[in-house]
Amino acid sequence: MADPIYPCLWFDGQAKIAADYYCSIFKNSRINSENPMVVHFELNGKSFMALNGGPMFKFSPATxxxxxxxxxxxxxxxxxxxxxxxxxxxxxxxxxxxxxxxxxxxxxxxxxxxxxxxxxxxxxxxxxxxxxxxxxxxxx
The missing domain is CATH 3.10.180.10 (2,3-Dihydroxybiphenyl 1,2-Dioxygenase, domain 1)
Known part of the structure; x- marks a missing residue:
């Protein structure tokens, strides 16, 4: 298991836009794979997933x-x-x-x-x- 635990960020149709935005800010960052539903990317070598999940859930400072x-x-x-x-x-x-x-x-x-x-x-x-x-x- 290369990256056994990584965060999944739930977006309302903006997963690719968000992943590109974060990759533009952090060095050593890149998009690893993408499809209309999911974008896998790395920030400073740490794995993330962005999901186009819809409007049901919002982010909170709790995370x-x-x-x-x-x-x-x-x-x-x-x-x-x-x-x-x-x-x-x-x-x-x-x-x-x-x-x-x-x-x-x-x-x-x-x-x-x-x-x-x-x-x-x-x-x-x-x-x-x-x-x-x-x-x-x-x-x-």
Whole structure:
């Protein structure tokens, strides 16, 4: 089993458009196969499936994709690209133009949250943010 578990994203007739959109944003991405019902694609080497399932179900923030970024430039890039035409929220969360939820977070956040003295200040800082600001987290 090369990829035993991968997400299936349910779209209302926009599976191919969405897969092309995501592949244009993430490096090392491609469409593997497609038919009128299903598109199999990879983002950064991770497998996904997009299904043209109809209007019955919608996306929810209860399921989101986390994009860990090494630099502020990466955060800015993914925030702008994925958020275009969508909706921005708090603490690095956004819904893209298709309603899929993403968390654009700095990789260093795990380390900062692991420091018991710094963690409360970091949380207080990022609760005021929409898009994460790495320098503001480091300064907290």
């Amino acid at each position: 989101s994709f986390v994009v860990e970024c090494d630099t502020q430039e990466e955060i800015d890039y993914y925030w702008d690209q994925l958020g275009e035409g969508g909706k921005y929220s708090q603490c690095g969360w956004l819904d893209d133009r298709f309603g899929v939820s993403w968390q654009i977070v700095p990789k260093i956040l795990q380390q900062l949250m692991g420091d018991p003295e710094k963690a409360p200040r970091v949380v207080a800082a990022f609760m005021k943010m929409s898009k994460f600001d790495i320098q503001a987290l480091l300064d907290a």
